[in-house]
Amino acid sequence: MKWFNEPGKWSGNENKLQVTVDPDTDYWRVTHYxxxxxxxxxxxxxxxxxxxxxxxxxxxxxxxxxxxxLMIRIDEKNWIKTGIEYVDGVQNVSAVVTREMSDWSVVPRHDSPAAVWLTLLRKGDFVEIKYSFDGKQYEMLRLAYFPPGVAAQIGVVAAAPGKQQFTVVFEEFAVTRIN
Structure with missing residues (x-):
C-alpha cells in the first residue's frame, strides 16, 4: 500500500492504521461550493x-x-468516497460520487456510534456501498455507476476541511477479488 497526500503523523498498516488528519484537507469537485x-x-x-x-x-x-x-479512485475526476462525515454535531453515513462534478448523500445518525464498518463492492460498471454499526448487519447506502474495465485505487481516506486536525483509526482493511 502507498500514500497519496501522506499525512504528517500516522502509524501502522492496513491491519490497524492510526492517522492524525491535517487541517485544510478534503476531496470535492465544483458542485455547490x-x-x-x-x-x-x-x-x-x-x-x-x-x-x-x-x-x-x-x-x-x-x-x-x-x-x-473508504475511497475508490481512478483519477482526480473519477472517484467515490464513503464513510462518516461530521455535520452540525451529528455523524452522517456519507457518500460522495464524483464524475467531473461531486454529488453528496447522507444518512444522519443521532447516536454518534463509536465505529462504523463499511463494505464497497466493485462489480462491472457499478459500486455498491453498505454500512454497519455492529459489523454483522449491513444496510445499503448507495449504488453508483463507476467506469468498468480500468484499474482503480482502493483504500482508506480521511479529511479535515476546517482548522482542526483529528485522529482516526482504520482496522482490518481488506480487499477480496471476486469473480
Missing amino acids: GFIRDNGPFYFREQEGDFEASVKISGDYRELFHQAG
Whole structure:
C-alpha cells in the first residue's frame, strides 16, 4: 500500500492504521461550493477487476466536515468516497460520487456510534456501498455507476476541511477479488 497526500503523523498498516488528519484537507469537485479539493490523506493499493473492500473505522470527529472512510479512485475526476462525515454535531453515513462534478448523500445518525464498518463492492460498471454499526448487519447506502474495465485505487481516506486536525483509526482493511 502507498500514500497519496501522506499525512504528517500516522502509524501502522492496513491491519490497524492510526492517522492524525491535517487541517485544510478534503476531496470535492465544483458542485455547490465552486472549488476543487484533492488533498486528503489516502492510503491505497491498485486493484483490477471486481472486488470487495472492507474496513472498520473509529474517529474523533469534532469539527464540521471531519470525515473518514473508504475511497475508490481512478483519477482526480473519477472517484467515490464513503464513510462518516461530521455535520452540525451529528455523524452522517456519507457518500460522495464524483464524475467531473461531486454529488453528496447522507444518512444522519443521532447516536454518534463509536465505529462504523463499511463494505464497497466493485462489480462491472457499478459500486455498491453498505454500512454497519455492529459489523454483522449491513444496510445499503448507495449504488453508483463507476467506469468498468480500468484499474482503480482502493483504500482508506480521511479529511479535515476546517482548522482542526483529528485522529482516526482504520482496522482490518481488506480487499477480496471476486469473480
